[in-house]
Amino acid sequence: MMPSKTSAKSTLTPPAVFTAAVLGAVCFYCFYYGIIGAGIDELEAGRTDGPEFTGAIESLTLRWEYGMLHVNAVQQIESNVSVIVIHGADVKTQNAKHWNPNIGTFARIGSVYLVDLPGFGETTSNNRGVGPLVPSFAIRKLIREILSESPHQRLLFCARGWGSKVVMDVLRREESLREKTVGAILIAPFMKTDKIPEAAKSLKTLLIWAGKDPVVPSGYSSVLKGIFSNASLHVMSNLKSHMPETDRPLEFDSQVLQWLSIDS
DSSP, rough: OOOOOOOOOEOOOOOOOOOHHHHHHHHHHHIIIIIIIIOOOOOOOOOOOSSSOOEEEEEEEETTTTTEEEEEEEOOTTOOEEEEEEESOOOOTTTTTGGGHHHHHHHHTTTEEEEEEEESOOOOOOOOSSSHHHHHHHHHHHHHHHHHOOOTOOOEEEEEOOOHEEEEHHHHHHHHGGGGGGEEEEOOOOOOGGSOOOHHTOEEEEEEEEETOSSSGGGGHHHHHHTTTTEEEEETTOOSSSSSSSSSHHHHEEEEEEEHOOOO
């Protein structure tokens, strides 16, 4: 059974040698986000409205072993694609609502599931854990629920920053999901290369970065492009931000739909 609704529907309008400097910055990011899990305020460059969305957003809850998992969802019965959207690690700025400017983009693709990870937003959990293990468990629980209702659903992951590690952990622990996954959109991700499962390395992947990301330098994309054999890269030039998807949502929309060969 799919998650239960807990509130009324709402409406929105909407490898080569790498430089020491880049590696240093990446290691700094890894320390804070991979070990501590949060603590760096994510910078904003001035948000603008994204593609218009006037559909219904449902607030869903799913009971799981450590509490209640909360998801904002746009369910489209006629769609055979489920977009699983995973936020970053800063507890002060990151939750399902972070993606509001991008809902119009995701809804063009299929059903949308914007997840509050354990310890964030409205999800309750008595075990947040360290690293991606517990969040990965929660995401796998959600996916199992989706597939129990609609076994032929295909999966598209979208994750930013630390959330990309969660996606890799999901695919590492349940390789059967790789066959159902049509692609992954990874925004300013940092992942230890030995934690990227073989099943994910050939996955159709879109890497998106701000040109002047102050947390994970865009130069790190060259490392990941050397690992993901089917990766495309888009860098938003002259943007100083760690959240390009919400600072330039229209550019994000254009790149995602072009990558998926969907007319914008």
